[in-house]
Amino acid sequence: MYLENINDPSDIKKLNIKQLRVLAEELRTEIIKVVSDRGGHLASNLGMVELTLAIHYVFDAPEDKLVFDVGHQCYAHKLLTGRYQGFQKLRGKGGVSGFPQAEESEYDAFTAGHASTAISAALGMARTRDIMGGDYSVVALVGDGALTGGMCYEALNDAGQSGARMIVILNDNAMSISRNVGAMSNYLTGLRQSVTYRAIKRGIRRGLNRIPHVGMPVFRFLEKVRDFLKSLFVDGKFFDALGFSYIGPIDGHDIKHLIRVLRRARDSRDPEPVLIHAVTQKGRGYTPAEEHPDEYHGVAPFLVESGEARKSGGIAMGQVAARQLAELAENDIRICAVTAAMAGGTGLDVFGEAHPQRFFDVGIAEEHAVTMAAGMASQGMKPYVGIYSTFLQRAYDQIAMDVCRNGLPVTFLIDRAGLVGGDGATHQGVFDLSYLRSIPNLVIASPRDVRDLKKLVALSATLDQPMAIRYPKNGEDMGPGIQAQRDFGIGEWELLSSGDVMIFAVGRMVQLAMQATIELMGKGVSAGVADARFIKPLDEKLLTEQARRAKLVVTVEENVLAGGFGEGVLDALSLAGIETPTLCLGVPDRFVSHASTAEQLEACGLTPLKITDSILKRLGELK
Ligand SMILES: Cc1ncc(C[n+]2csc(CCOP(=O)(O)OP(=O)(O)O)c2C)c(N)n1
Known part of the structure; x- marks a missing residue:
């Protein structure tokens, strides 16, 4: 057992590649054991094991800063940074958080929970380092899902011309929570497929090297026409154009190669930031998660042997709303649904199955989701935007200006409202009433049970103005004594x-x-x-x-x-x-x-x- 003896990342550096591979498997076993017991993010963490090991092997945290995007994939990092004991009570009172938390450990450089923030935060750190005359590395770890979020592009755009030395590692597993969406995702797929081209290129280099005097000059000539080759093959053109030095795609499970590439990036003194494109497999090492990474993204406690959940969570309010909407949409072509990468979590996948033409997963892009819905409503549609309370915070301006200022009939289905348990501080849905109540034109409602939720959804369908319906993940069907006795109108208690x-x-x-x-x-x-x-x-x-x-x-x-x-x-x-x-x-x-x-x-x-x-x-x- 190596894991038991890892007190901090300096212990990892004492291991050889073979031992690191054994440690990787120990980490996987530990993650599966604890998550099956306590619930949490499984598939993302299983995919991150080798990358995390290689990062800690090459960099010197906490001096070097590691910034996780979202942060749900930090379990191996926590296990390698002195938090083995706290990990046994993952997400529970007194245990470690499921996300990086600066107050929990000096190794957590930036507290997170919401997507697409890491490149911005890392750039801020790199600029601070340069002002203060520091010499540490700054590494941002971003998933391909998070890369659907607008902030990433704002940050890449700024970083690419900043002259600030930083490394962005793109952890590309082709998955957000469900299969990733969008043109960038298609582009990354193209890059992944160009691996074959790279293998051929490496082969040519080796072959030419064997021809004395002639081989290397020829290869250098070929290097000079690299840009031309790039235009023929997809390559990292997009990132290059933004001013990044693109390396990849590389195998995110090959520890030896990862270490080599990370060292190269760490030691580069070029002014341009580096983007390393690592390809990983979500759920790696646990068959049910490999086969259904979406279902094992975030899980309740489960039985390791079968992968089956250990308890059911009650009636999912989002699914109730989605099923009803799907029915209403049978007779109303205006009804459509929008999700920001949370089709399963919000229950709107149910709507998507019934009405695929009127269902839109826009990626982790809450702001865009809201304004896109406003655009649809402006042309006569009746959009329902399903977003968790905590993530809707992102879209405050879009709700206020694009929906409510225009008085458009967009309905917000605000899921996970209230206290959410294990996900903790970054995921509490406890601000929406405050941030929404101040906006004119908006009707805000909250059902006390499943029956009232259905009544509110039915009411919203008749309404020609913006409305928000907020509810927790699970609801109850209350007994006859306290269930709503009659229908009600807007504003009626x-x-x-x-x-x-x-x-x-x-x-x-x-x-x-x-x-x-x-x-x-x-x-x-x-x-x-x-x-x-x-x-x-x-x-x-x-x-x-x-x-x-x-x-x-x-x-x-x-x-x-x-x-x-x-x-x-x-x-x-x-x-x-x-x-x-x-x-x-x-x-x-x-x-x-x-x-x-x-x-x-x-x-x-x-x-x-x-x-x-x-x-x-x-x-x-x-x-
Ligand atoms: C602003 C925001 N919206 C939605 C989420 C919910 N969420 C958590 S992880 C995730 C998918 C992230 O995908 P990716 O970055 O590729 O990481 P992976 O889990 O695939 O490793 C989503 C949508 C979030 N954390 N923040």
Whole structure:
């Protein structure tokens, strides 16, 4: 066992190539073992093992800076940088994060979680080094999927003329989460296929070398016509044109060759940045993941022998919405769906199967997805854009200016809203109510269960204005006691019960609030709940009527308090001149780290008992 003895990357440098290959297999076994137990990103990490080893072999982290794009592929890196113990509790409270986190280790040069940021961050580091007179290397690791994101092109464009020495390693496995899309992906496929041409070229060099006096001059002549050859073969022209020195494509699993190429890039003193195109296999070493890399991109705990998930996650809200949309689209040619590389995660693949002509995966390009949808809506389509709450942050300006300013009927299906568990701080969907509530023309809704979600989707189809529907990954079909009793219009809340303490709750918080009222009643406090399913517009009639009669108004939301639903209620009460005391409960003003969703809700005071305690405390203060 070599892995046990790796305390930091200097230990890797003591191994020979053969031993590194054994270590690679040990890393794979460890990653499969831990991810099968705890869930996480499997296929991407299995594909990155040799690359990670070679990088740590050649570079001297933490002096040299390694910047991971997205960061979901950093497991081998974590195991090689002194975090073996913490890795056993991967993504859990007290364990390591599934993403690079600067506060976790000095080896994590840049905290990440969202795609397409690495080249920008690395360029920033390289420029800083040059200003400060440092001499370290900066390496950005970017996947071909991440390369569909616009920021990468902004960064390549800037870096190519910067004169800042840096290395970009493109980890090309032809996959985003699902099969990669777009013209760049096609271009990379062309480059991968040109490997044969390179092999021939290497063969010619070797052959010519054997002819004394004649061989090398002839080869040098051929080198001179390299540019001409490049125009005949696809080669890295695109990257060359941007000012990068392109090396590749190379086999991303051949440790020996990787080390050779990385050393060459490290030691180059050329002013132009280097791009190394490494070809890897997603899921390598675990047959189910090799065969279905998309299904094993991010996984729940699973059985290693069969690859089967160990527990099912409830009803996927996104799939419910997508199935309904697919049905609505049968009779409405205007309905179409857009995803930014998350067809499976958002459930929209279901729509894509039913209506392939009206389904668009635009790559990891949230901004483009939104404005593209706005363009479609401007010409009479009724687009549904399915994006996770955390990734939609990218497209704030596009939502505000291109959709809402134009008043276009684009509907946002905002998945993974609220606290998300193991993915942690970078993936929490707890800002959307704040960032959307400030935008005019936008209707914002959140269903408390699956039935309400269906009603909201049906309602959205009739609406000629922008709308956002936000929901968590999984929902429930609530029992008849608390399910919505009737249809509702825009801005209409539902009074579920009435009391001295009136709780206005959003989304899945409604159920917790109902449980809190039972706790409160047990303590002799009369409490009621309203489902505030519209965050914008608020149901001012219901709100003011109930607030006037209540002794305490409480809001509960799975969103940061700053700018959230609670603040909207406070504004409305103040405008109406209602002075009933208030209490706003929600996510506090800090980034919430990885843990189980239940632990995160607990930490944010969003459990029935914690809600009850907060209310009792407030009532105590009011006495
Ligand atoms: C802005 C943003 N949108 C979507 C995602 C979700 N996401 C995480 S990894 C990934 C695919 C990345 O593909 P690639 O860069 O090729 O890495 P691979 O997993 O194939 O190694 C996506 C879409 C994200 N992290 N950030």
